[in-house]
Amino acid sequence: MLLTLALLSAIAPLATDMYLPGLPRLGEDLGTSTSTVQLTLTTFMAGLGIGQLIVGPLSDGWGRRRLLLGGTVAFAVSGVLCAVAPSAGVLIAARLLQGLSGGAAIVLARAVIADRARGDAAAKLFSIMMIIGGVAPVVAPIAGGALLGPIGWRGIFWVLAAAGVVMVVGVLTLVPETLAPERRHGGGLSALARNTRYALGNRRFVGYAATFVFGFGALFSYISASPFVLQDVLGLTYGQFSIAFGVNSIGIVLGSIVNTRLIGRFHARQMLTFGVLLLTAAGLALVLEVTVGGTDRVVVLPLLFVMTSAIGFVMGNATALGQSQVPDAAGTGSAVMGAGQFGLAALVSPLVGGSAAGMATSILVCAVIALLSLLTLTRPPAQGVDAPAEPAQVAAG
Incomplete structure (x- = not known):
């Protein structure tokens, strides 16, 4: 069951990163521009955000398993549609469906674990999920480069469709309904709207x-432009690009590991501030x-590694600190952050283009806005605020 849930949680980086090495070739085959090709990323990321925002609250009233099964079936079908797409327009529409179904899989995988475990047991399970989520961006582009x-x-999209079939089988055979009928509640989207107003009314959140x-917008600026910058500007082959992308993804994992080790010696907000400052400096x-400077690969590639490593200090700490501000609507707070995360990613992709300067x-x-948000909308933690509960949450996430 845990392996099935891990695959569900890793599907976003797999569906994002596996086809990245092939983006330039995809544009050539479909006879379309770089900006249009990047819309396949934009629609996928938009779908991830929308899928989480809608399916998460619905599952509180309808249960997890039916929606999870529907989402995995839709993901498998979307993979087939992407593989046979005759035009860029069809591919963009299929990627939107893939994002919506992938978002459903991500939010429901988290919900299933929350249903079945509490306290330290839940923290351990979520830690395993985060490790797998960190490994997926390392493996995916390397596998994509090898398969291209x-x-x-x-x-590659046929491979993703096959992964969708594996998820369907896993859900059917290994994942039971985890939300008992007596624990379900109505409200759905109306409850989401009410709790969203509550969360957005909290300045610190x-x-x-x-x-x-x-x-995340800074990270996705790199992700969406990297196939073109690293291959067309820096002159890497798609195999070398896959390796470089994987190494930079390892930077996120290493940053997360160091962050986890230092939490307890330093407050989560201090670690978050360090991460955002490092991200800004790298940018x-x-x-x-x-x-x-001439866009020398000897300089650019190490700077990208520093940038991705800084992300390891940002995402988990910001999530834990933000969630701590809305304890009465933690699920909605998570959905709002997730929707904002992928919504911004959807906007960033076409704006960045394929240039190193962009x-x-x-x-x-993005780094400067993140820094200004941290410094102006939040205050240094006072006694009893952002208190010692966060280190455990950050270590888990």
Whole structure:
């Protein structure tokens, strides 16, 4: 059951990163522009956000298993539609469906664990899920680069469709209904709207949520532009790109591990501040390099590793601190942060384009907004505020 849930939680990075090495070739095959190709990322990320925002509250009233089964079936079907898409327009629509179903899988996988475990047991399970989620972005582009030559970008979507079938079988055989009828409650989207107003009325929550969302925006600025910048500008082959992308993904994992080890010695807000400052510094250095330094791969690649490593100090801490501000609507707070995360990613992708300057500028702008949100909308923790509960939450997440 845990392995099935882990695959569900890892489906977003798999569906995002596996086909990244093939984006330039995809554009050539479909006879379309770089901006149009990047819309396949935009619609997928938008679908991830919308899917989580809708399906999470609905599952509180309808139960988990039916929605989870429907979501996994839809993901498998969307993979087939992507693989046979005759045009960019059809591919964009299929990627939207893939994002909606993937978002449902992510939010329901978390809900199933929350239904079955509490306290330390839940923290341990979520930690395992986060480790797998961190490994997936490392493996996915390497696998995509290895598969691109033999089977092409269409073959990669067939692989994702097969992963969807595996998820369907796993849900059918290994994942029972975990939300008993007596624990279900109505409200659905109306409850979401009410709790969303409550969360957005909390200034500190908004500050931490904005830090989380724009921190991810900086990361996605790199993700969406990296196939073009690393291959077309820096001259890497798609195999070398896959390796470089995987190494940078390891930076996120290493940053998260260091962050977990230091929580307890330092408060989560201190670690978050460090991460955002490091992210801003890396963004500024990238802008200087691509505008006046000549865009040398010897400089750009290490700076990208520093940037992704900084993300390991941002995402978990911002999530835990933000959730602590809305204890009466923690599920909705999580949905709001998730929807904002992928919603911004959907906007960033077409704006960045395929240039090194566009990527670096977007990283810096997102990092600066994250820093300003942290410094102006939140205050240093006082006694009893953001208190010692957060370190355990951050270590788990």
